[in-house]
Amino acid sequence: MSYQNQSALVIGAGISGFAAAKYLAAAGARVTLSDAKEEADAEKDAVTQKHIEALRTQGISCVFGAQREELIEGTDLIVLSPAVPERIPLVQAARARGIRVTTEVELAGEIAHAPIYAVTGTNGKTTTTTLLGELLCAHFPAVGIGGNIGVPLIDVAQEIPADGAIAAEISSYQMEATTHFHPAVAAELNVTPDHIVRHGSMEVYQAMKEKLFAAQTAEDFLVLNCDDPHTRGMAERARGKVCFFSRREELAEGAAVRADGMIVIRWDGEEHVLISARELGIPGGHNVENALAAAAVAFFAGVTPAEMRPVLRAFKGVEHRIEFVRTLDGVSYYNDSKATNTDSAIKALEAFDGHMILIAGGDDKLTDLTEFMELVHARVDELILVGDAAERFGAAALDAGIAPEHIHRAGYLMEKAVQTARELAAPPQTVLLSPACASFDMYGGYEERGRDFKRIVNEL
Template sequence: MEFKHKTILVLGAGVSGIAVAGILQKHGGRVILNDAKSASKIQQDFTFLERCGIQLIFGRQDESLLADIDYLIVSPGISIHLPLVQTAKALGITVMSEIEVAYRLCRAPIVAITGTNGKTTTTTLIGDMLRTTGRDIVVGGNIGAALSKEVETIGANGLVVAEISSFQLEGIINFRPQIAAVLNITPDHLDRHHSIDLYQQTKEHIFKNQTPADYLVLNYDDEKIRPMAERAAAKVMYFSRKEQLPQGVFVQQGSFTIAWDDQTYVICPVADLKIKGAHNVENVLAACGVAFLAGVEPARLAAVIKTFQGVEHRIEFVAGINGAEYYNDSKATNPESSIKALEAFAGNVILIAGGRDKMTDLAEFTGLIKEKVDQLILLGEAKDRFRAAAIKAGVVNIHTAPSLDEAVILAHHLAKPGQIVLLSPACSSYDMFANYEERGKTFKNLVRKLG
């Protein structure tokens, strides 16, 4: 019982912070939950935590919190580079992320997926594939409930499937997945990681503790990812949408195919996949690789692929109204993800974009907007920079809206039969919504009211 009788400070009173505070208290820790925001600005009910004996300190975040602390747990929203965290390290306090806590408490092997885009779809698909084995499966991490909460329910014979973000990987120490996957690397969260190189280095933490007994699934088509094999101790399986590999997962004669240990397995035709976009072909290839290495038979992989409907908020069909189709892609929180959404459609798009700006480069995104978008509606804190970039790229028919409500109404007025109304913000949601889920649900409710 590593955490028993230890004094533990948890920074960040969000979903992960609250979950890990409760778990650590349950395991005998003396827990303090802290947030720089005042309690009145945090939309959470802390009654249960208080009843459990957890000390709550809100509205300040200073070095006095570190007195007599054994462990400092950082929530994903708290940067490892925060001065208070760096001071804790200098004092010899063990600093770790919530997923490191989950790993230390987990009895089952862990499968972990990271990358800039496609994590949720791939993680969800892997979970569905692994459930066909009859083993107990839990899915968590950056998707659904906090990982530390999810692992409490799983025994040694089960399997944990975890979507892992760069924020969560900042604070790992011993975290070691049996199978890890890196899907892609494009600029994201540069406001926190400061450079693409540091961002990539953080992503590579997912395999830094792996051994030759473990597996690492890598995107052969991504020039930043392919060389990771040279830095990995695990056995590497590549996947590729563009090339037929001598060993790995790829598309051959129009079918998903696995070549491994001198055997070739044809899974099913790519045409059987119901979800849109070339990026989803890549997600399926990665999922097939991970699930195959975890013991799922090819026929079961095919059965899941043929019935998979995708995930909420990712190019999700909402409604057809007066001949126009409306899609919710609220999970597109960076330009690269929105590019993939636009590439899924032939054109004639009315695009709603904008939110909290991550300050990523917009040249490729606005170039594709010029090619595929008939009307561009911008909102949120990013709208002025996005508008300037769109004008520079030669985009015409640019509108701004003060809210998502008014953006949807405007899109409805502009939409003609055969057009696609697409919410794909290319930004985070935090200027207007608690998270991308709330933004997506709001969009869907607004669209359904139009009908």
């Protein structure tokens, strides 16, 4: 699609918006970037300030503050950043005028030379996408990893040639205004309650996830988690060939764990043996699921079992996801800051054998805590709570039968939480930061929270 001499409005001053604005300007469009923040607030972040300066050098107009309807006068195209919901008045006014509204991800799909292999899910998508990228590297001469993983997909789409491959992590936010994004292989890992405040209901949230494969054709592949009822049911609405994966059921066709513990892919009447689940370089049952999904996507991309085996053994996971930090006085410390919801924290707790000192809490998403606290009661010796969620989490812990003397509060101080854990812990216990919450009450993101935790632990 040509954007020469078109007028484009990019809404949202984040990395996705910056990348879309730069691409459109290079493609010949007249580009304006708008953000509802005041410019002084936006430029408090040094990285954002540098991006704004670079955009203006490229001739892109940057407008901050109130987003009035005059902004869309004469506009041919609007590109939404993931943080910007479709429901804002400016977008609704644009749709009423028939102006095309799209996303950076969709633009990336339009211009990509290489096939895109996309992964979504409430939990596990960063680990799965990263592992998928490593698997693709074993087969393709050039591989890019982008999307919700910190690198704009549109940047990757421009860089990777036709004989390469692109691994894309896709969030529900990125799919809201997307209509024809078309991955050659799409994977749906799981769907559990999350982002309900943004989407309004679990049904809408799942619908956003399903948009990942809505534009596929009969020539494409859809990889689905057979163990999750939400993703299993997606097969009824699939347009491409469906491949299930399961760590609980030995599938006649699909990716699964055999009775003897071997990971296999069964397809078109053949069984392809990979490695034993015990050989995986990443711990926990949930990571078996992630490996099954990544291997299935890679298989349909053309990666051979022989190419996959050494990668599956060597891959050690991603930062902030059950990341080993250090052992001190016989006690191991793990950073699982990426567990921003209860389902993800449950998976982390299940990866260990109990005797945990758990640091949890943060910016509360107000999801149900029943199942999470039942597992905390069963596996956690001491619970240390931080942030806005501490009061509600503490009450839920008491309701689950956890004794008050095993519930500790550290306010908004990670240093106090870690020091409390140090004072309480003794072998064979493990200290785990797995917050089951977002981080924005104390930090700018889960990455900042995880790195702060690691700094404090390493300074003990």
